Amino acid sequence: MELVRDPLLDAVTGLASARDESTVCTIVRKAARALTAADGVTFVLRQGNHCYYADEDAIAPLWKGRRFPLETCISGWAMLNKSFTVVPDIHVDERIPQDVYRATFVKSLAMVPVRREDPIGAIGAYWARQHAASAHELGVLQSLADAAALALRNVQLDADLKDALSQERQARSSAEEASRLKDDFLGLLSHELRTPLHVINNWLWQLKQGKDSPAGMLARALDVIERNTALQSRLVNDLLDVSRAAAGKLSIDSKLVDLGASCEAAVELAQPAAREKNVTLELVRAEHPRIWGDPDRLQQVLWNVLSNAIKFSAPGGHVALSVTRDGSRAVIEVRDNGAGVTPEFLPHMFDRFRQGEMGMMRRQGGLGLGLAIVRELMTLHGGTVTAESPGPKQGTTIRLEFAVADEPQAVH
Amino acid sequence: MTPTKVLVAEDYDDARDVMALVLQSAGFQVIEAKDGVEALEAARALKPAVIVMDMFMPNMDGLTATRALRDEPSLRRIPVIAQTAQPSVVSGARELFDAVLAKPCSPDILIRTICDVLGR
Numbered sequence: 001m002e003l004v005r006d007p008l009l010d011a012v013t014g015l016a017s018a019r020d021e022s023t024v025c026t027i028v029r030k031a032a033r034a035l036t037a038a039d040g041v042t043f044v045l046r047q048g049n050h051c052y053y054a055d056e057d058a059i060a061p062l063w064k065g066r067r068f069p070l071e072t073c074i075s076g077w078a079m080l081n082k083s084f085t086v087v088p089d090i091h092v093d094e095r096i097p098q099d100v101y102r103a104t105f106v107k108s109l110a111m112v113p114v115r116r117e118d119p120i121g122a123i124g125a126y127w128a129r130q131h132a133a134s135a136h137e138l139g140v141l142q143s144l145a146d147a148a149a150l151a152l153r154n155v156q157l158d159a160d161l162k163d164a165l166s167q168e169r170q171a172r173s174s175a176e177e178a179s180r181l182k183d184d185f186l187g188l189l190s191h192e193l194r195t196p197l198h199v200i201n202n203w204l205w206q207l208k209q210g211k212d213s214p215a216g217m218l219a220r221a222l223d224v225i226e227r228n229t230a231l232q233s234r235l236v237n238d239l240l241d242v243s244r245a246a247a248g249k250l251s252i253d254s255k256l257v258d259l260g261a262s263c264e265a266a267v268e269l270a271q272p273a274a275r276e277k278n279v280t281l282e283l284v285r286a287e288h289p290r291i292w293g294d295p296d297r298l299q300q301v302l303w304n305v306l307s308n309a310i311k312f313s314a315p316g317g318h319v320a321l322s323v324t325r326d327g328s329r330a331v332i333e334v335r336d337n338g339a340g341v342t343p344e345f346l347p348h349m350f351d352r353f354r355q356g357e358m359g360m361m362r363r364q365g366g367l368g369l370g371l372a373i374v375r376e377l378m379t380l381h382g383g384t385v386t387a388e389s390p391g392p393k394q395g396t397t398i399r400l401e402f403a404v405a406d407e408p409q410a411v412h
Numbered sequence: 413m414t415p416t417k418v419l420v421a422e423d424y425d426d427a428r429d430v431m432a433l434v435l436q437s438a439g440f441q442v443i444e445a446k447d448g449v450e451a452l453e454a455a456r457a458l459k460p461a462v463i464v465m466d467m468f469m470p471n472m473d474g475l476t477a478t479r480a481l482r483d484e485p486s487l488r489r490i491p492v493i494a495q496t497a498q499p500s501v502v503s504g505a506r507e508l509f510d511a512v513l514a515k516p517c518s519p520d521i522l523i524r525t526i527c528d529v530l531g532r
Contacts, residue, residue, distance in 0.1 A: 187498055191468070194497035195424060198515035202430040205519045209437055224426050 007034050008140060015151035019158055024151045025055035028123060028144060033057045035140045036133070038125035039105060043148075044075040045121040051075045058126065060105050072097055074111050079119035084112040084142060088132035108132070112141045115149035123148070185353040185367070192235055192367055196228035238369045242352060245376040252294035252380045256405055259330050260288035262295065263323045266302035273307055278315040281306070285322040289330035291402040293381050301377050304370035305334050305398050311366065312396070313338035325404060332400040341389040341396055349387050350375040374400075415441040418526065419460035421451035421477065422495075423469040431464070434519040440526070448472025452480055455487050462526055465509075467496040475501065478508045491529040495522070 011031035018024045025043050032041040040058025044051045049070050053063040070076030077095050078085055087109045090096045106126045110133035114121035123145050125133065133141075203221045244250040267283045274281035309319045319336045341349060348354045352372040371385075378385045383402040389395065418440045422428040432442040443458055445451040447469040455463065463481070467474040474494065481487045491510040494502050499514045506512065510529040513522060 187500060191497040194515045195427065198497065198517060199424070199426045199430055201516045202427070202434050202519055206430060206433050206437060224430065228426060 007031060008143060011035075011144060012147045015147045016154075018151045019155060021054075021152065021155055024148055024155060027151075028148050029055050029057035032123055032125060032141060032144055035144070036110075036125045036137045039128045040126040042075070042124040042126070043121065044124065046070070046079055046119060051079070051122070054121075058105075059128065062104055062106070062126070063100070068097075068100070073100070074109065075122040075124055078111040078113045078122045082113055082116055082119055084110070084138055086110045086133045086138065089130045110138055110141060112138065112145045114145045114152070116142075116146070120149065120152060121145075181353045188367060189235075189239070193232060196231045199228045200225050235367060238367060238373060241373050241376070242369050245373070246352075250376055250380060252297050252377070254292045254294055254381075256290055257293045257295055257298060258288050259291055259293075259298075259332070259402065260286045260323050262293075262298050263302065263321055263332060266299055266306060267321055269299070269303065270306040270310065274310050274319065277310055277313065277317075279310050279313045279317045279319055281310065281319045282321070283323075284320045285324060287324045289323070289325040289402075290405045291330050291381075292405050293402065297377050297380075301374050301400065302332075304374050305400070308370055309334050309336040309338065309396070309398070312336065328404050330402045330404050333397055334400075335395065335397045337395040339396075340392045340394040341387065342392055346387060346389060350385065415439060416462070416530065417441045417443060417458060417460040419443045419445060419451060419454055419458070419463040421445040421448065421463065421469065421474060422466040423447055424466075427466075431519075431522075434522070435526075438519070438523045448474060448477030448480075451477050455481060455490060456484075460490060462529060463490055463492045464495050464522070464526075465492050467494060467498065467501050475505060475508070479505075482508060493522075493525055493529060 008031065011027055014027045015024060018027060028043050029041045032038070032043075040060075040062055041056060042053055042058075042062055042064075043055040045054045046052070047067065050067045051070055051073055053066050053068075053075075056062045056064045068076065070080055074085065074087065074093075074095050085095075087093045087096065089108060090101055090106060091098070104126075105128040107129050108131040109124055109126045111122055111124045113119040114123060123141055125137070125141060203225055207218065207221055241250060263283060263286060267281060270281055306319065306321070313319060313336050317336060317338050319334065319338075321332065321334050323330070323332045325331075345354075350371050352369065354368055354372075371387075375385055378400060381402060383400060385401075386399050388397045388399070416439075418435050420428055420431050420435065420442055422431065422444075423446055428444055428446070432444055435442045443454050443460055445454050449472045451463065451465065451474075452472070454460070465474040465478055469477075472480075474496070478492050478494070481490065481492065492508070494509045494512045495515060495517060496502065496512070497515040499512055502509060502512050511525045513525060
């Protein structure tokens with residue numbers, strides 16, 4: 001025995017499981033046409049103040065893909081009036097834009113809104129002859145439209161759910177990334193604080209042995225202890241600066257500063273570190289723009305940038321500093337020919353807790369806070385810091401920019 | 413009696429210098445290496461009785477160097493003491509080492525540990 005299926009029920013079942021708009025469109029246009037014996041069917045969606053002819057199934061092309069203002073077409077009328085309508089003869093209905101219909105086969109039509117209480121679309125059925133749609137045909141179209149409304153809501157809910165899930169997943173993964181960075185940082189912090197402490201501890205033990213210490217041993221011990229204490233102080237100060245900055249409590253004490261003189265002093269201060277690593281450090285060009293700034297904090301900025309450049313230079317490397325005036329801007333550039341930066345790391349260079357990935361082969365030194373502090377201090381100075389690097393092993397240029405202070409007016 | 417040879421692999425000059433002094437004071441002969449590569453070369457050439465190995469070093473880190481030692485038949489029996497400021501890095505490879513010491517580490521403990529692994 002062959003089963004007799006109800007096409008409306010089949011369509012409704014299909015709509016219930018549809019998960020995207022195009023499946024809904026396809027089911028609706030096919031079922032609408034089959035159920036009404038119409039010569040054409042359109043599925044129209046409301047897009048703001050326009051009707052969008054999303055899909056159609058007809059003996060000859062209608063308006064698929066086109067948009068019309070709601071008030072200029074009959075599908076718009078059905079949506080605005082939240083009501084079905086029957087047009088037995090399009091030539092005698094003033095709601096019909098004749099010029100739009102002239103090129104088509106349509107002589108009569110019926111239109112039902114999708115989601116009657118607040119229409120989001122419409123379904124149109126069209127005939128190539130004059131035809132007054134029957135109550136049965138209208139009923140079938142409206143049932144289909146109601147089922148389509150539910151199906152479209154399902155599609156929307158499905159999309160919303162997927163959106164929410166993917167947002168949630170993204171939020172979780174960036175939280176995990178932040179937590180991983182913090183864990184890495186804590187490991188590094190512990191390492192960097194313990195290393196100098198180990199040296200100091202061992203020297204104290206050695207000095208306490210007291211016996212047969214060769215002459216000069218004490219001086220050597222004090223030198224090393226002093227250096228490692230300074231290293232630890234610097235770490236602790238950097239940590240304090242970063243936590244002050246995070247709490248918005250980092251501040252500067254501004255006065256007029258000759259930036260050229262600051263750079264000369266900074267290069268002088270960094271020379272021993274450069275010499276120790278056999279890196280040439282040069283002030284290649286020193287103009288003397290004046291800016292408003294905190295002299296101590298500016299020294300800190302320059303020290304951090306210079307020591308970073310030296311740290312990431314190979315022995316025999318070269319670090320060049322220039323300070324120039326460019327119109328109303330004072331520009332410091334620190335250029336090295338050292339380790340360079342990958343394009344992926346470049347945007348993160350000034351982030352807290354970030355260091356280029358070096359794994360266990362990293363050299364001793366630093367928490368990766370120096371450049372984060374530089375950025376904070378530059379912001380407090382109303383300036384900017386940027387980095388450029390052509391790539392790994394190709395050097396890095398750090399560029400600091402400040403506004404030049406207004407020249408004081410001569411007083412007579 | 414010739415003094416026992418201890419190889420100290422440590423990239424931080426200040427730490428390596430003072431550890432060498434400390435171990436000499438305790439009567440050991442000290443061989444110094446600045447990274448894992450030097451440590452392997454020194455181990456092959458000089459056959460130390462024990463190796464004190466830092467973990468974070470350039471060129472070759474201490475974990476990699478110790479794995480390489482364990483792969484070499486003539487070196488695999490040399491006791492290796494990990495001495496690191498970040499002990500968590502050896503937690504996954506504890507079996508490679510005869511002892512693990514966290515920095516800062518008192519020389520008394522280092523010396524006692526060396527004697528322990530040498531069975532004295």
